[in-house]
Amino acid sequence: MIWIFNLFHIQVFILELLFCTKLKRKPCFALRFISCMMFYVVLPVAVPDGFGFKPLVVGTIPLSFMFMFVFSLIIIRISFCIGWRQLLFYGCLAHTFQHIGHCVSRFFISFYPALGSTGLNITILAVMIVLCLVVLRVRDAFIARETAELTNRNLLFFALMSTVIVYVISVSSVSVDEKPIGMTILEFFACILILFILLDAFRLRKAEQDRMIIEQLLYQEQEQHRVSHATVEIINRKCHDLKHQITALRHMDADERKKSIADLEKAVMFYDHFPKSGLESLDAILAEKSILAEQLHISIDCIIDGSRLDFVSTEDLYSLFGNALDNAIEAAAREREDVPRIITLHGVSKGKLYSIHIENPCTVSPVFENGLPCTVKDNKDYHGYGTQSMRYICNKYNGTLKASWEDGVFNLDILLPIKNQNAGDSPERTEEREQSPV
Numbered sequence: 001m002i003w004i005f006n007l008f009h010i011q012v013f014i015l016e017l018l019f020c021t022k023l024k025r026k027p028c029f030a031l032r033f034i035s036c037m038m039f040y041v042v043l044p045v046a047v048p049d050g051f052g053f054k055p056l057v058v059g060t061i062p063l064s065f066m067f068m069f070v071f072s073l074i075i076i077r078i079s080f081c082i083g084w085r086q087l088l089f090y091g092c093l094a095h096t097f098q099h100i101g102h103c104v105s106r107f108f109i110s111f112y113p114a115l116g117s118t119g120l121n122i123t124i125l126a127v128m129i130v131l132c133l134v135v136l137r138v139r140d141a142f143i144a145r146e147t148a149e150l151t152n153r154n155l156l157f158f159a160l161m162s163t164v165i166v167y168v169i170s171v172s173s174v175s176v177d178e179k180p181i182g183m184t185i186l187e188f189f190a191c192i193l194i195l196f197i198l199l200d201a202f203r204l205r206k207a208e209q210d211r212m213i214i215e216q217l218l219y220q221e222q223e224q225h226r227v228s229h230a231t232v233e234i235i236n237r238k239c240h241d242l243k244h245q246i247t248a249l250r251h252m253d254a255d256e257r258k259k260s261i262a263d264l265e266k267a268v269m270f271y272d273h274f275p276k277s278g279l280e281s282l283d284a285i286l287a288e289k290s291i292l293a294e295q296l297h298i299s300i301d302c303i304i305d306g307s308r309l310d311f312v313s314t315e316d317l318y319s320l321f322g323n324a325l326d327n328a329i330e331a332a333a334r335e336r337e338d339v340p341r342i343i344t345l346h347g348v349s350k351g352k353l354y355s356i357h358i359e360n361p362c363t364v365s366p367v368f369e370n371g372l373p374c375t376v377k378d379n380k381d382y383h384g385y386g387t388q389s390m391r392y393i394c395n396k397y398n399g400t401l402k403a404s405w406e407d408g409v410f411n412l413d414i415l416l417p418i419k420n421q422n423a424g425d426s427p428e429r430t431e432e433r434e435q436s437p438v
Contacts, residue, residue: 009044009068011101011128015094016072018135024081036075044068066167069095085156092159093198096191097135099166101127103188110181138199158201162194277306277347281314282321286345289325296333297341300325304347308354311419316393323386324412328360331410335361339408354416362410373403373410390414 026032044064073091076082082090101124108123169187252260275286286302293300309317325345332341339361347356366373372387387403394401399416 007044008065008098009072010041011098011131012069012091012094013040013072013075014128015097015131015135016076016091018132019090019094019139020076020080020082022139026079026081029079033075033079036078040068040071040075043071069163069167088156089159089198092163093138093195094135095163096166096194096198097131099169100188100191100195101131103184103191106184107181107188110184159198162198166191166194275300275302275304275345277302277304277309279306279309279317281317282306282309285318285321285325289322289329293325293329293332293343296329298329298332298343299341300343300345302345304345304356305349306347308349308418309347309416312397312416316396320390320393320414323390324356324358324414327386328358328410328412331362332360335363339363349418352418354418356412356414356416358412358414359409361408362405363408365405366410368403371403373405 047064069091073087076090077084077087104127105120105124109120112119169190248260275283275290277283277286282304283306286300286304290300290302312320325343328343332343335341341361344357344359346358347354349355368374372391391401394414394416397416397419399414402413404411404413
C-alpha cells in the first residue's frame with residue numbers, strides 16, 4: 001500500500017479528487033468511479049515497462065506520465081458534474097502540488113541517504129498526507145468558499161503551460177540519478193511561485209466579480225428608486241382620477257352614475273386583486289410588480305404559497321422574485337401587440353422541496369451562456385447580473401435554477417429544499433415565525 005502511494009499518477013489523482021469532493025456527483029457515481037479507478041491503478045503495472053512504455057516515449061521524454069494525468073481528469077469528468085475549464089485548473093494545481101511533494105521527498109533523500117527504500121516510501125507517504133491537508137485548506141480558502149467562474153483564458157493558459165513545465169522538470173529529475181540539491185531547491189521554489197500566481201490570479205478574479213456585483217447592486221438600487229417612483233406616480237394618478245370621478249358623480253343622472261360607479265369599482269378591484277401568498281414580504285414584492293405590469297398592459301397569473309418560503313430571508317426573496325419578475329415583464333413588454341402578454345408565476349411545495357415556475361412570452365429564442373440567458377440590453381456593464389444573482393441565491397439554499405426556451409415561451413424553474421430555519425434568516429424573520437400561530 002505504501003508503494004502504491006509512491007506512484008506519480010496515484011498522488012496526482014488523490015490531490016485532484018480532494019479539490020472535487022464537494023462537487024455534485026453524477027448518477028451511478030460508485031459504479032463510474034470504482035470501475036474507472038481500478039483500470040487507472042492497474043494500467044501502468046499491466047503495461048510492459050510501465051511509465052517507460054516505448055510507444056509513448058518522444059526522444060528522451062516519456063509521455064506516459066502525461067497520459068495518466070489526462071486519464072485522471074477524464075475519470076473526474078465522468079464521475080462529477082464539473083466543467084472542463086474548472087477541471088483543468090484543479091488538475092494543474094494538483095500536478096504542481098505533487099511535484100512540490102516530490103521535491104520535499106528528495107530533500108530527505110539528500111540529507112538522510114541511509115533511509116533505504118522502506119524509509120523513503122514512508123517519508124513519501126508522510127509528505128503526501130501533509131500535502132492533502134494543505135490542499136484541503138487551499139480548497140476551502142480559495143475555491144469552496146464561493147466558486148468563481150473560470151472564464152479567464154489567460155489564467156487557464158498559464159496553468160496549462162506551468163503544468164507542462166513542471167512535467168518536463170519532473171521527468172528530467174527522475175531520469176537523473178544524482179541531481180544537485182540546488183536544482184531540487186530551485187524546482188521547489190519554482191512550483192511555489194506557480195502556485196502563488198495561480199491562486200492569486202484566482203483571488204483577483206473573485207475580487208473582480210465581487211466588484212462587478214457591487215456595481216450591479218448599486219445600479220439596481222437606482223433602478224428600484226425609479227420603479228418605486230413610477231409606482232407612486234401610478235397610485236397618485238389613480239387617486240386623482242378617483243377624486244374627479246367622485247366629484248362628477250354629484251352632477252350625473254342615474255344611468256351615468258351607475259356606469260361611473262361600475263368603473264370606480266373596477267379600478268378599486270385592481271388593488272383588491274393583488275396576489276396574496278401568505279407571506280407579507282412576498283406580497284409586497286408581488287404587489288409592486290403587478291402595478292408595474294398593469295402600467296405596461298401585462299397580466300400576471302399568480303398562484304403561489306408563500307407560507308412555505310419563510311426559511312428564505314427577505315433580502316433574498318426580493319432579489320429572487322424581483323429579478324425574475326423584472327426580467328419577465330421586460331421580455332413581455334418587448335413583444336408585439338398581437339402576442340398575449342401574460343406572465344405565469346406558480347409556487348408550490350412538493351414534499352421537502354419548493355418548486356417555483358415562471359414563464360413569459362418570448363418569440364425570439366434567447367442566447368444562453370453557462371445555462372443562463374444573455375442580456376439583450378446595450379449597456380452590458382450593468383445588466384445580465386440579475387440571473388447570476390438568482391443562481392447564487394439558489395446555490396446558497398442548496399437549490400437549483402434552470403432556464404429554458406420552447407415554442408415562444410421562456411421558462412424559469414427554481415427548486416429549493418424546504419428548511420425550518422436557514423442561517424441567512426434575520427432575527428426579525430425568526431421572531432416572526434416563532435410568534436406565528438400557524
